[in-house]
Amino acid sequence: MDEKIAEPQTHHAPRTPEEEFLRRKFSSYYAKAPLTVLKPESREFGFGGWEKKIEFRHIRVRNEGELRTRLVNEAPLYISHSVAYYEFPDARPMVKKNWLSADLVFDLDAAEHSCGKFTCTHCMEKVKQEAQQLIEEFLLSDFGFSKSELSINFSGSRGYHVHVRSDAVASLDREARREIADYVTGTGLLFDRLFWKDGKKFFGPKPTQGGFGGKFARAFLKRLDDEEFALSISRKLKKQEERDKLRSSIQQGNYDNIGIANREEKLQDKFLQMKLTLAGRIDANVTADTSKLIRMADSLHGGSGFAAKTVQTLDDFEPMRDAPIFNEGELKVKVTEAVPALAIRDFSFGPYSPGATATLPMACAVYLLCKKAAVLA
Amino acid sequence: MPDLLFCSHYPFSRQAKDAVSDSGAELSYSLVEKAEQRLSNALVSGKIKKLADLPSAQQEELAVYAVCRMIASAANNRYIINRYAVAEAKRAGEYLASDEGARPEYIQEVAGEFGIKLVAQGKNFALPLSSYLSFTPRSIDYKLTNREVEKGMVLVSAHERLRILEEAVKKRIEGSLPIRAKFSEEVQEAAKRMLTLIPKLEIAATKVGQENYPPCIKKLLEDLSLSINLPHTARVALAIYLVNAGATTDKIVDYFRGAPDFSEKTTRYQVEHIRTRKYNMPSCSTMDSYGICIAECRCGTPLRYRDAMHGARLRRIEAEKKD
Numbered sequence: 001m002d003e004k005i006a007e008p009q010t011h012h013a014p015r016t017p018e019e020e021f022l023r024r025k026f027s028s029y030y031a032k033a034p035l036t037v038l039k040p041e042s043r044e045f046g047f048g049g050w051e052k053k054i055e056f057r058h059i060r061v062r063n064e065g066e067l068r069t070r071l072v073n074e075a076p077l078y079i080s081h082s083v084a085y086y087e088f089p090d091a092r093p094m095v096k097k098n099w100l101s102a103d104l105v106f107d108l109d110a111a112e113h114s115c116g117k118f119t120c121t122h123c124m125e126k127v128k129q130e131a132q133q134l135i136e137e138f139l140l141s142d143f144g145f146s147k148s149e150l151s152i153n154f155s156g157s158r159g160y161h162v163h164v165r166s167d168a169v170a171s172l173d174r175e176a177r178r179e180i181a182d183y184v185t186g187t188g189l190l191f192d193r194l195f196w197k198d199g200k201k202f203f204g205p206k207p208t209q210g211g212f213g214g215k216f217a218r219a220f221l222k223r224l225d226d227e228e229f230a231l232s233i234s235r236k237l238k239k240q241e242e243r244d245k246l247r248s249s250i251q252q253g254n255y256d257n258i259g260i261a262n263r264e265e266k267l268q269d270k271f272l273q274m275k276l277t278l279a280g281r282i283d284a285n286v287t288a289d290t291s292k293l294i295r296m297a298d299s300l301h302g303g304s305g306f307a308a309k310t311v312q313t314l315d316d317f318e319p320m321r322d323a324p325i326f327n328e329g330e331l332k333v334k335v336t337e338a339v340p341a342l343a344i345r346d347f348s349f350g351p352y353s354p355g356a357t358a359t360l361p362m363a364c365a366v367y368l369l370c371k372k373a374a375v376l377a
Numbered sequence: 378m379p380d381l382l383f384c385s386h387y388p389f390s391r392q393a394k395d396a397v398s399d400s401g402a403e404l405s406y407s408l409v410e411k412a413e414q415r416l417s418n419a420l421v422s423g424k425i426k427k428l429a430d431l432p433s434a435q436q437e438e439l440a441v442y443a444v445c446r447m448i449a450s451a452a453n454n455r456y457i458i459n460r461y462a463v464a465e466a467k468r469a470g471e472y473l474a475s476d477e478g479a480r481p482e483y484i485q486e487v488a489g490e491f492g493i494k495l496v497a498q499g500k501n502f503a504l505p506l507s508s509y510l511s512f513t514p515r516s517i518d519y520k521l522t523n524r525e526v527e528k529g530m531v532l533v534s535a536h537e538r539l540r541i542l543e544e545a546v547k548k549r550i551e552g553s554l555p556i557r558a559k560f561s562e563e564v565q566e567a568a569k570r571m572l573t574l575i576p577k578l579e580i581a582a583t584k585v586g587q588e589n590y591p592p593c594i595k596k597l598l599e600d601l602s603l604s605i606n607l608p609h610t611a612r613v614a615l616a617i618y619l620v621n622a623g624a625t626t627d628k629i630v631d632y633f634r635g636a637p638d639f640s641e642k643t644t645r646y647q648v649e650h651i652r653t654r655k656y657n658m659p660s661c662s663t664m665d666s667y668g669i670c671i672a673e674c675r676c677g678t679p680l681r682y683r684d685a686m687h688g689a690r691l692r693r694i695e696a697e698k699k700d
Contacts, residue, residue, distance in 0.1 A: 168505065
């Protein structure tokens with residue numbers, strides 16, 4: 001454990017003891033870690049350090065063995081690889097790499113509802129639900145991918161990545177992928193395209209139909225059970241018969257057989273509100289980027305010390321329980337900034353004020369070091 | 378025996394290709410002449426005439442098509458290739474429309490040519506998501522978000538499916554040219570004459586005033602001048618920008634002359650339409666979702682780019698003064 005980790009020839013400031021410590025830990029992990037990346041020989045790799053998530057890129061490895069050797073020797077704090085497969089992964093500029101195909105990836109991140117620098121279980125739960133929604137309602141149901149074409153991993157911080165490996169989408173270009181991302185996020189969804197007037201009648205999507213139209217119709221029918229919701233559309237819906245009447249009419253795509261005042265305006269209003277919950281929350285730029293570098297599954301995240309674990313079943317995955325992997329030993333650290341109460345692998349620690357010292361289970365200590373919220377004591 | 382009628386309607390098909398190589402037609406002077414005619418029609422009017430369905434003419438038309446490809450390749454110019462591809466695709470589109478009623482099996486065969494599996498669903502058709510994304514024109518009408526998508530299949534109308542096939546034809550021809558080969562002198566001579574048909578863009582004139590344009594708009598203008606086919610959304614965004622930047626309709630129409638499917642009448646009409654309806658400039662995030670945002674200028678809308686840049690410069694000057 002004492003051998004020094006190879007330091008590349010750069011003009012960076014000398015490594016801090018914390019960085020050295022973490023690199024040694026990471027190196028020991030990579031000696032035995034599962035390497036699950038598919039076709040490493042055709043990918044571009046990017047390695048990151050203490051200051052930057054990608055310090056070096058255009059890295060090529062010939063096989064899994066070489067990848068492991070480099071990870072053990074260099075122990076990068078972040079490892080990412082291209083979603084693309086190239087003929088010459090290390091060639092520059094990009095066009096010379098000769099792009100062959102790419103996985104279709106979806107990046108979900110809790111950053112949007114995140115409450116700060118430290119991991120919050122509430123946010124983590126929320127993003128897990130969003131990942132489930134993406135998989136169930138979009139990838140499997142709408143796009144028709146099979147479960148075996150999907151591979152899901154924790155991002156190592158506060159999100160999830162879903163990689164789709166399917167011949168059907170491997171060669172799609174940026175524009176096509178942008179369409180997919182826009183579909184998932186409901187970007188460009190237009191009320192006028194889904195609803196239309198025909199004489200006195202007002203038609204819209206049927207619940208049996210595919211796409212956002214069907215999603216809306218199904219959700220709308222469900223929401224009609226809610227009296228407050230129903231009344232906000234029409235006072236007439238106070239009566240159960242009227243509600244049933246409207247509901248059976250919507251089954252056929254007719255959205256008004258009871259005489260709703262200002263129906264167009266009201267439906268559009270509901271449509272705009274509900275669109276937000278029906279749409280998926282992904283980072284569209286990641287999906288559209290055919291040469292994106294994305295965290296390698298089962299690699300370590302230098303900002304948390306957690307593994308970007310491959311997830312078999314989202315339901316059973318608990319990031320704060322399953323992603324920490326340094327579960328042996330303890331370490332004394334000195335806290336350098338205010339840390340809230342946290343729990344990793346059921347061990348509760350904090351809150352701490354700056355200057356406090358604590359001897360913590362290794363995973364918790366590594367976490368604080370990675371967050372740059374503590375130093376070795 | 379190849380189906381000559383099918384082959385002559387769809388000369389880009391594998392069947393047609395086989396029919397030509399089997400016939401062993403000799404490259405004759407009259408063939409080159411006819412091919413040159415077809416290509417120059419495509420370049421000048423954007424259209425290729427349909428011939429009467431006569432067996433004698435059909436065999437020849439296949440050979441003419443093959444020679445057209447040679448001339449376009451010998452010219453080795455993106456404008457010629459793209460504009461020719463658009464015209465061939467339009468021609469194929471017209472045949473698709475007429476064959477739809479009379480010979481519906483032709484439609485399936487053309488779809489099969491591109492590996493597109495069309496499944497009839499009532500009056501509509503479903504096709505696989507990947508085919509849909511690969512072959513639909515990028516326009517708001519085909520935005521996937523507003524489509525019925527289920528189990529990997531996307532629903533389109535009967536008419537839309539023909540439009541998608543037309544786009545597939547265009548992409549195939551664009552992608553398959555130029556052919557790398559040594560061409561006969563006659564073909565090379567014809568190619569030289571084709572090059573004279575390219576409209577002269579007054580490059581110098583179009584540069585005026587562009588220095589303050591945002592990177593996305595500059596890129597679109599550059600693409601147009603290289604005869605790269607811009608998606609509909611990009612064209613609309615560009616026209617709105619130029620209208621707002623104070624360019625005259627004539628000037629805007631001139632910019633679009635580089636488009637391989639340029640039609641003066643349509644362009645003029647659409648630019649005027651944008652002007653009178655006072656279309657709003659798409660925001661940067663919308664531009665990004667169209668895939669035409671190429672820089673992070675952080676100005677909110679391309680129209681604010683100039684102010685944003687000037688503002689940044691002013692702030693920099695102020696900061697330098699303080700130092």
